[in-house]
Amino acid sequence: xxxxxxxxxxxxxxxxxxxxxxxxxxxxxxxxxxxxxxxxxxxxxxxxxxxxxxxxxxxxxxxxxxxxxxxxxxxxxxxxxxxxxxxxxxxxxxxxxxxxxxxxxxxxxxxxxxxxxxxxxxxxxxxxxxxxxxxxxxxxxxxxxxxxxxxxxxxxxxxxxxxxxxxxxxxxxxxxxxxxxxxxxxxxxxxxxxxxxxxxxxxxxxxxxxxxxxxxxxxxxxxxxxxxxxxxxxxxxxxxxxxxxxxxxxxxx
Amino acid sequence: xxxxxxxxxxxxxxxxxxxxxxxxxxxxxxxxxxxxxxxxxxxxxxxxxxxxxxxxxxxxxxxxxxxxxxxxxxxxxxxxxxxxxxxxxxxxxxxxxxxxxxxxxxxxxxxxxxxxxxxxxxxxxxxxxxxxxxxxxxxxxxxxxxxxxxxxxxxxxxxxxxxxxxxxxxxxxxxxxxxxxxxxxxxxxxxxxxxxxxxxxxxxxxxxxxxxxxxxxxxxxxxxxxxxxxxxxxxxxxxxxxxxxxxxxxxxxxxxxxxxxx
Numbered sequence: 001x002x003x004x005x006x007x008x009x010x011x012x013x014x015x016x017x018x019x020x021x022x023x024x025x026x027x028x029x030x031x032x033x034x035x036x037x038x039x040x041x042x043x044x045x046x047x048x049x050x051x052x053x054x055x056x057x058x059x060x061x062x063x064x065x066x067x068x069x070x071x072x073x074x075x076x077x078x079x080x081x082x083x084x085x086x087x088x089x090x091x092x093x094x095x096x097x098x099x100x101x102x103x104x105x106x107x108x109x110x111x112x113x114x115x116x117x118x119x120x121x122x123x124x125x126x127x128x129x130x131x132x133x134x135x136x137x138x139x140x141x142x143x144x145x146x147x148x149x150x151x152x153x154x155x156x157x158x159x160x161x162x163x164x165x166x167x168x169x170x171x172x173x174x175x176x177x178x179x180x181x182x183x184x185x186x187x188x189x190x191x192x193x194x195x196x197x198x199x200x201x202x203x204x205x206x207x208x209x210x211x212x213x214x215x216x217x218x219x220x221x222x223x224x225x226x227x228x229x230x231x232x233x234x235x236x237x238x239x240x241x242x243x244x245x246x247x248x249x250x251x252x253x
Numbered sequence: 254x255x256x257x258x259x260x261x262x263x264x265x266x267x268x269x270x271x272x273x274x275x276x277x278x279x280x281x282x283x284x285x286x287x288x289x290x291x292x293x294x295x296x297x298x299x300x301x302x303x304x305x306x307x308x309x310x311x312x313x314x315x316x317x318x319x320x321x322x323x324x325x326x327x328x329x330x331x332x333x334x335x336x337x338x339x340x341x342x343x344x345x346x347x348x349x350x351x352x353x354x355x356x357x358x359x360x361x362x363x364x365x366x367x368x369x370x371x372x373x374x375x376x377x378x379x380x381x382x383x384x385x386x387x388x389x390x391x392x393x394x395x396x397x398x399x400x401x402x403x404x405x406x407x408x409x410x411x412x413x414x415x416x417x418x419x420x421x422x423x424x425x426x427x428x429x430x431x432x433x434x435x436x437x438x439x440x441x442x443x444x445x446x447x448x449x450x451x452x453x454x455x456x457x458x459x460x461x462x463x464x465x466x467x468x469x470x471x472x473x474x475x476x477x478x479x480x481x482x483x484x485x486x487x488x489x490x491x492x493x494x495x496x497x498x499x500x501x502x503x504x505x506x507x508x509x510x511x512x513x514x515x
Contacts, residue, residue, distance in 0.1 A: 012510075016254060017301070017321060019263035019506065021501045023256035024295070027263030027438055029291040029492045030270060031325055038316065068302065068317030080289075082335050110292050113433040115452040122292050122328045138432050141353055141463040156462040177304060180320055182297035183328070189305065213495055224502040231509035235488060238514050 003061050004237045008230045009051055010063040017066055022220050025211045033088075033107030033184055034073050034209035036216075040068040071176040076107075077211035084143045088207040091199025093169035094178075098126040098133070099185055100203045106206055107155055108184040119151075123172045123183060129165035133205070134192060136164055145203035172195035255299075255321065256503040262324030263496035265294055270489040273330050277477045278486075285443050286475035287338065288482075289330040296323035332361065334434050337369075337476040339468055345402040346373040346381060349473040352465025354428035357390040357456065358383055358444065367429055367454070369473055370443035381410075381426070381515030385442060398497065400494040406466040408459040428459045 018039040027204040028034040044063040078088050087109035089095065094105035104125070111127055114120045117136040119127040129151070136143070140153040140162075149167030152161075171194045172178065180185035258450035268502040280286040339349045348371035350356070355380045366387075373389060376382045381393040387470030395402060399412035401420060413419075426460060436450030447454055460466035 016256075016506070017319070019499075019503055020259060020321045023259035023263070023496075023503065024324060026492075026495050026499050027259050027266070027325040028268065028293070028295050028322070029290075029495065030489065031295055034295060037320060039319075053286070060399060066319050067302075068304070068315070069320050073320065079376065081333065084332050103462040107290075108294070110331065112435050115433055115450055117432045122294070122331065132455070136432070138430070138452075139463045143345050149436070154463075176317070179300070179318070180295065180298045180322065182295045182322070217498065218497060220499060220502050224506055227506045231513055232481040235513055 004123055007061065007063055007236045008205050008237075010044070010065065011108050012062050012227055014039070014066045015230075019220070019227075020224050021069055022216055022223065025027055025216050026213070026220075029198055029209055029211045029213055029216075031108075031209050032110050033076065033207050034047065034211065035076075035107070036182075036209070036211045037069040039069055040067045044180035070186050071178075071180075072210060074210050076207045078205045079208050080204060081206050082204055084145075084204060085113070086109060086206050088166065088202045088203055089169060089199050091169075091171075091196065092175055093171045093196035093199035094129040094175070094186065095241055096123055096168045096170045098212045099109070099123075100125075102182065103128070103144060103188075104185040105178065105188060106184050106186065108123070110206055121184075125185075130168050133167060134167070140164070145201055147200040147202070149201045157248040163208060167201055169196045169199050169201070170194075171199065254503050254507055256325070257500055259324040260321070260496045260499035261501065262296065262326065263499070265495055266325045266327055267489050267493035267496065269327050269330075271486065271493070274486045274489060278479070278480050280379050280475055281477050281479060283370075283443065283475050284372055284472050285335075286477065287332045287334050287369070288477045290485075291330050292328050292389075292453065293325050294328045296326055298322045300509055302453050306487065323440040332435050332437075332439075333476060335476050336431045337473040339471040340474055341471050342460055345404075345469065346375065347371055347470055347472050348373060348404060348426065349468045349471040350428060350459070351468060352428050353434075353436050353463055354457070354459065355434075355445065357427055357429045357454070358387050359390050359392070359467055364446075365454070366440065366444040367431075368443050368445065371472060373466075389426060389460050391424060391427055392428060399423075404469040406460045406468070425458070427456050427466070428464045429454045429456050430464060431455070431476065 021037050021039050025036045041064050044065045045060045074170050097104050110122050113120050119134040139156040142154040144152045151164045154159035155162045181187050273289050273291045277288045298320045301319035306315050308315045356365050367506050372384050373381050379395045381389045393410050398415050401413040409422050410424045411420040411422045432452040437445035438448045457464045
């Protein structure tokens with residue numbers, strides 16, 4: 001009799017967590033380079049009677065638990081900004097940045113310069129090129145980033161391009177396995193970093209969040225309805241329980 | 254329920270986004286104004302099940318983890334320092350910079366501030382000053398009997414004095430660059446001050462070595478694009494509403510639990 005309560009509880013707990021994941025997606029609907037998360041569930045079978053003394057073996061009780069969150073690594077929409085230091089990656093690669101604690105990866109290409117002319121993220125972390133940080137000279141102008149990531153400038157009165165470095169595009173077998181650290185950064189852990197030949201850098205564009213608002217809203221409604229449906233079920237179960245006790249305890253006159 | 258707090262961070266972020274957009278729209282007609290965009294980052298994640306953890310004694314590794322994020326934060330409101338369009342005014346002392354650089358202005362307290370707003374006037378001593386009356390650096394004093402003020406692309410100011418058929422150079426308007434101009438701090442009145450992020454000012458001559466050239470009789474308009482601001486505004490408003498919907502959904506879920514077993 002208590003099983004329905006426990007099963008309902010297991011489902012409600014996972015739904016609550018799914019709601020948290022949806023809320024995080026919605027909150028980051030305007031975060032540059034954000035990748036949406038989705039929840040996965042699995043059945044968790046548990047025998048309610050351990051000792052098989054019954055003639056027919058007891059049926060197993062099927063609980064729910066969340067197995068994981070998987071990341072939608074799909075491309076976010078590209079927004080033109082006309083800002084020469086804004087970059088977006090078209091493809092699966094990530095920008096490599098030097099963050100506190102080591103090399104990290106990001107899809108947020110809202111870059112700027114620091115006071116020493118180095119290319120940095122909004123947090124001031126150095127953006128790494130194939131040969132280390134990319135540094136500009138005070139007299140550099142007309143910054144151009146080629147699709148392969150090569151950064152060229154016109155220096156002073158020079159009429160020919162000078163190369164300032166090449167944006168490093170790090171690629172992974174399964175980018176969904178990178179750990180999110182917050183601050184738009186990913187930790188690769190022990191994943192193998194490969195050079196990416198297919199991805200291209202788009203200068204003057206920013207990759208927006210790939211959160212699909214319509215999908216998130218419908219998922220939210222679905223989660224909310226399932227949750228309240230289970231609450232109703234628990235209520236009915238409880239009412240049943242109550243009336244059973246009342247009936248049984250009713251002393252016949 | 255985490256979702257309530259997560260959605261609240263989302264609402265706060267969109268509120269700031271709308272603030273930034275409305276400031277851009279308010280400054281649509283401000284000479285030399287540079288628009289800002291709010292940039293956001295995700296907050297740290299709670300790793301409920303850590304990916305790559307050992308799932309069994311046989312050494313099976315969890316292929317995916319359960320990561321629940323805590324919402325969003327504003328990381329900055331970077332300024333887009335792109336060139337604004339030049340509009341002709343015909344005023345001799347209206348100057349616009351096409352390309353890199355700022356006008357250097359001497360403030361009453363002796364410090365320097367920088368601007369892209371070239372709406373200059375003459376004060377009672379004949380000095381070229383901003384609309385607030387602060388002199389442009391280096392100070393240019395125009396003799397009171399001079400006519401035909403001309404400013405070259407390099408910033409050379411020349412006038413024609415009475416009794417002379419040729420013009421004579423009376424000074425040079427300087428242009429100052431910063432390695433990270435987006436790191437300048439706005440102080441209002443179209444002025445910026447130097448910060449540790451902007452780097453030191455580099456005074457130079459207009460139209461040389463990466464410095465922009467001056468155009469006399471023109472002003473630089475704000476680089477705000479109304480259409481994109483309006484669409485950003487709509488997007489921000491809808492994002493705000495969606496976060497509000499998440500709050501009410503989470504609230505309903507909690508309500509259904511608290512109403513249990515009444």
